[in-house]
Amino acid sequence: MANKLKIALPKGSLQDPTLDLLEKAGYNIYTSSRGLRPSSDDDDLDIYMIRAQEIGGYIDSGFLDCGITGLDWAYENRADLVDMAELPYSRATTRPTKWVLVVPENSPIQSVHDLEGKRIATEGVGITERYLEEKGVKADIEFSWGATEVKVPDLVDAIVDVTETGNSIRANKLRIVDTLLTSFPHFYSSKQAYEDDWKRGKMERLVLMLKAALEARDKVGLKMNLPEKSLQQVLDTLPSLRRPTIAQLAEDGWVAVETVIEETVSRKIIPTLKELGAEGIIEYPLNKIVK
Ligand SMILES: Nc1ncnc2c1ncn2[C@@H]1O[C@H](COP(=O)(O)OP(=O)(O)OP(=O)(O)O)[C@@H](O)[C@H]1O
Ligand SMILES: O=P(O)(O)OC[C@H]1O[C@H](OP(=O)(O)OP(=O)(O)O)[C@H](O)[C@@H]1O
Ligand SMILES: [Mg+2]
Structure with missing residues (x-):
């Protein structure tokens, strides 16, 4: 029988960004709205869509070979796994998810020590237990199925929840006390x-291609012709042009410069390059960067 890799992909918050990343890495996954066993253009893959919370457990027990899930849930499950790579993407931004201890804006609670004997609701009971133990605080931790923000201050004194953009915290008039x-x-x-x-x-x-796709995100290639006399000035004034490739042009006194930069830097750099005499400046998108 042909070899197959049983791989779990996260259903839920991380589903869309994960499938997007796989596509950028060169793997097309074909999902249907209710289907949990998507096919793909790589016959070696046997794909299961599973809740992020459960993926670590199924890999640990050997039912699945591998998968992508949050470090938070692998930690919560105390799963014994081989951590092959951190993949720095998120649901809405490029920032990591933070598990935070949160109270209402006007709560008297200022530090975790003020929670002694109080009630905390969270989806991450294990994460919270281990944190309180480390801080030497005893509080009542109850499991929350979600929509946790609604529970303070009437049902519990504080919550431990996930934040990425901070929108939910602001919308619910909450304040972060600590990051777990x-x-x-x-x-x-x-x-x-x-x-x-x-x-x-x-x-x-697979990991190499995923990392290469992430590395190329928000970066662009930049190429130009430059009078040789301006080269040093360009390299001095534009520190972002690190380790560029410099090639001699057929025409005397001119060089071709090629480099990779953050896309956000490009809008500052291109006008300056023009002022320094650069010609034929081209910026192009990048799909993968292998370091
Ligand atoms: N803004 C975000 N909110 C929630 N989870 C996020 C966010 N950004 C990234 N994640 C990550 O997504 C993974 C799954 O999150 P979570 O446990 O909240 O389940 P979910 O897929 O959002 O489903 P549910 O609707 O039950 O919350 C976690 O590893 C979490 O760190
Ligand atoms: O900082 P933000 O970008 O606003 O993200 C944080 C929100 O995302 C998660 O909710 P989710 O959508 O997973 O629903 P849930 O509350 O049911 O878990 C989390 O519980 C917060 O409510
Ligand atoms: Mg969630």
Whole structure:
């Protein structure tokens, strides 16, 4: 029988950004609105859409070979996994998810120590238990199925919840007291799968392409012709042009300069390059960068 890699992808908050990233990495996954076993253009993959909370457990127990899920849930589940890569993407931004201890804006609670004997609601009971233990605080932690923000201050004194953009915290007039954990998605493998040469090879190639797609995000290539006499000035004034490739042009006194920069830097750099005499400046998108 042909080799297959059983891989879990997160259903929920991370589903769309994960499928987008896989597409950028060169893997097209075909989902249907209710289907949880999507097909793909890579026959080696056997894909399961599973809740992020549960992926670590299924990999740990060996039912699945690998998967992408948040570090937060792998930590919450105390799953024993091979952490093959951090993949720095999120639901809405490029910032990590933070698990934060939150109270109403006008609450008297100023630090975790003010929570002694109080009630906390959270989806991450294990994360919260381990944090309180570390701080030497005893409080009553209750599991929340979600929409946790609504529970303060009437049902509980504080909540521990996920924040990314901060919109939910602002909308519910809440205040952050402390950050418990910072989390990005990771690529995890089971120990057994990692020991299998074919599976490890397949996973390593997949991880390489995912990282290359993330590395290329928000970066662009920049190419121009420059009078040789301006070269030093360009390199001095534009520190973002690090380690550029410089090639001699057929025409004497001119060089071609090629480099990779953050797209946001480009709008500052291009007019300056023009002022310094650069010609034929082109900016182009990048799909992958392998470091
Ligand atoms: N803004 C965000 N809100 C929630 N989770 C996020 C966000 N950004 C990234 N994540 C990550 O998504 C993963 C799943 O989040 P979560 O446990 O909240 O489940 P969900 O997919 O949002 O489903 P639910 O609707 O039940 O909350 C976690 O690893 C979390 O860190
Ligand atoms: O800082 P923000 O970008 O606003 O993100 C944080 C929100 O996202 C999560 O909710 P989710 O949509 O997962 O629903 P839930 O409350 O049911 O978990 C979390 O519980 C917050 O409500
Ligand atoms: Mg959620």
